[in-house]
Amino acid sequence: MAISRLFRREKLDNYLKSDQHFAKTMSAKDLMSLGIGAVIGTGIFILPGTIAAQYSGPGIVLSFLLAAIVCSTAAMCYAEFASVLPVAGSAYSYGNLVFGEIIGWVLGWALILEYVLAVAAVANAFGAYFKSFVAGFHLTIPTAVAGPFDPAKGTYGNLVAILVVFLISWLLNRGMRESMRINNAIVIVKIAIIILFVVVGAFYVRPENWQPFAPFGSAGIRRGAATVFFAYLGFDVVSSSAAEVKNPRRNMPIGIIGTLVVATILYMLVAIVLTHGALHQAQRR
Numbered sequence: 001m002a003i004s005r006l007f008r009r010e011k012l013d014n015y016l017k018s019d020q021h022f023a024k025t026m027s028a029k030d031l032m033s034l035g036i037g038a039v040i041g042t043g044i045f046i047l048p049g050t051i052a053a054q055y056s057g058p059g060i061v062l063s064f065l066l067a068a069i070v071c072s073t074a075a076m077c078y079a080e081f082a083s084v085l086p087v088a089g090s091a092y093s094y095g096n097l098v099f100g101e102i103i104g105w106v107l108g109w110a111l112i113l114e115y116v117l118a119v120a121a122v123a124n125a126f127g128a129y130f131k132s133f134v135a136g137f138h139l140t141i142p143t144a145v146a147g148p149f150d151p152a153k154g155t156y157g158n159l160v161a162i163l164v165v166f167l168i169s170w171l172l173n174r175g176m177r178e179s180m181r182i183n184n185a186i187v188i189v190k191i192a193i194i195i196l197f198v199v200v201g202a203f204y205v206r207p208e209n210w211q212p213f214a215p216f217g218s219a220g221i222r223r224g225a226a227t228v229f230f231a232y233l234g235f236d237v238v239s240s241s242a243a244e245v246k247n248p249r250r251n252m253p254i255g256i257i258g259t260l261v262v263a264t265i266l267y268m269l270v271a272i273v274l275t276h277g278a279l280h281q282a283q284r285r
Contacts, residue, residue, distance in 0.1 A: 005101075006101060007101070009096065009098070009099070009100050009101075010093075010097055010101070010104075012097055015085075015093060019243035024243075025177060025246070026244050027246060028250070028251040028254040030180055031241065031251060031252070031258075032258045032259050032262065033187045034183060034259075035234065035258075036190075036191070037183045037187045038233075039232060039233070039235050039259060044231075044266070045197070045274065048060050048270055051224045055221075055223045055227065056220050056223070057213065058213050059213055059221045059224070062214075063222075064231075065264065065268065066222070066225040067225040067226075068264040070229065075235055075257055075259075075260045078091075078238075078239045078256050079253035079257055082252035082256065083248055083249045083252045086252065088242065088244075089108075090236060090239045090242075091107040091108075091110070091111055091236070094107070111236075114233060115237075123162075124158055126164050127158045131160070144156050146160070191266070194266055197273065198273055202273065210275070231267065232260070235260050235263070238256045
């Protein structure tokens, strides 16, 4: 009896009834904007160069492609579930509906851990960027509030990162419509900066500077792919908004797969320009 209760499946009608208060206002374009905003973060100009230097070399382009192919298998699963089961909750809800409550509980906590990891990384990166930004104005953030919680070394937390998390949480509580307006504006600016970087950097691209293309061999490309896999965290967040989407059977797959495709193209373009720039500067020295 106890085992059967653990694997008791929730009824879809109950989910659909509880989601009735959500306004279905999101289109495929909104979903892609939401996904791109979650996937493409502050590390797009840092991660390719770091992984290229340590593992892949210019072959980092193939590392991003390989990681995207692996992610696409999960993306298609999310697209299938989200279009057939247009309910809030993402994998947590799918687990409850298909496998039972215990599986949904495990998946729910896995999602929480994933988002905590991703949010912490992005918030800390934002804090580092902000610290560098104010340093240009000869301003300094006290070390005590600009690092990890480590009282033994005199640091008690990253104040900027904490404020960013609270600000985004407050914004989300304002409602999806207001959140999407700000998210769309941020995504437009973000993509514009990336495109500007790629266009300007393209004038300095010389393919002969990519030799050797894979200095660490195929093993380095695979290791790089395993590392940059982290960069794709976030595309699954699109499925959490299924209850607020117009025509989810059509728009959810477009939003999820489209997010992965656009993110992969942007990552690969930045990697091409960025790794060439590093090699070009090295040769000049």
